[in-house]
Amino acid sequence: MTEAPRPPRTPHPRKPVRGSATGRPLMAALDLFGRRWTLRILWELREQALGFRPLQQRCDGMSSSVLRQRLTELQEARLVEHDTAGDYRLTPLGRDASKELRGLHQWSERWAAALEQAPSDNSDAQP
């Protein structure tokens, strides 16, 4: 055999993660939440459990392969669980995390407001 196709890792507190070997819980969280779609999934699940495809649709039709990967990670991290009806829902820990997302939501509105005021000088910026 040429190379063992090593499986992707789910970040856990007290363990080394991508970008930090110290095991600090925050670093594990930053690794987890810094992956594309992770925050979005928590956001969409914040107030209702959803099945795989409905969740995929809410996430603007994100790729199913990545959705599967993210759900697995979030389950291993104990933020999400599979309920008896077969839907995905936040665990208490996940709900806790999604509350922090609400703060981000409010921040984003402030951000938008601030940028709308800024003169910003976009003459040669993004076309």
Place this chain on the structure above:
Amino acid sequence: MTEAPRPPRTPHPRKPVRGSATGRPLMAALDLFGRRWTLRILWELREQALGFRPLQQRCDGMSSSVLRQRLTELQEARLVEHDTAGDYRLTPLGRDASKELRGLHQWSERWAAALEQAPSDNSDAQP
């Protein structure tokens, strides 16, 4: 010419972003913060301005090309600015955002505590 090497886009509120065309500020924020190292950079700058290389070192020696990209994005998003001494520092908006990160920090400690209690049944989990 064969193909214009289109430049990467910095997410902005009120504009369509990767994964959402609605222009909702939150979606822009999720795109921005869902990129690797973005949260980490805000975290490291939260209480002090830093030059390029010192910042890179604090981020566990992250790749300089990505650091450059992230700094550009964060500057375009007005979360980070270049001060007169040549260091990178958070703008008021950036400091505001970094406060939300503190919440994430606290959450991560609760996360670690919860996982330490969980029986967790890792018999066949990650090797």
Place this chain on the structure above:
DNA sequence: ACATTCTGCTTCGATTTTCGAAGCACTGGC
């Protein structure tokens, strides 16, 4: 019973992102 739709999920090649080592020009000691 049968067909149709929806579901959760997998596979796989293509595209995009991220990495990391190297290099370059500039600055400030010494």
Place this chain on the structure above:
DNA sequence: GCCAGTGCTTCGAAAATCGAAGCAGAATGT
């Protein structure tokens, strides 16, 4: 002059992400 430390760029390689396709099982309709 020399040397070390900056900010930053370039570029090939590796990894993450995409997206279209397919499949088996459950629900639904007729």
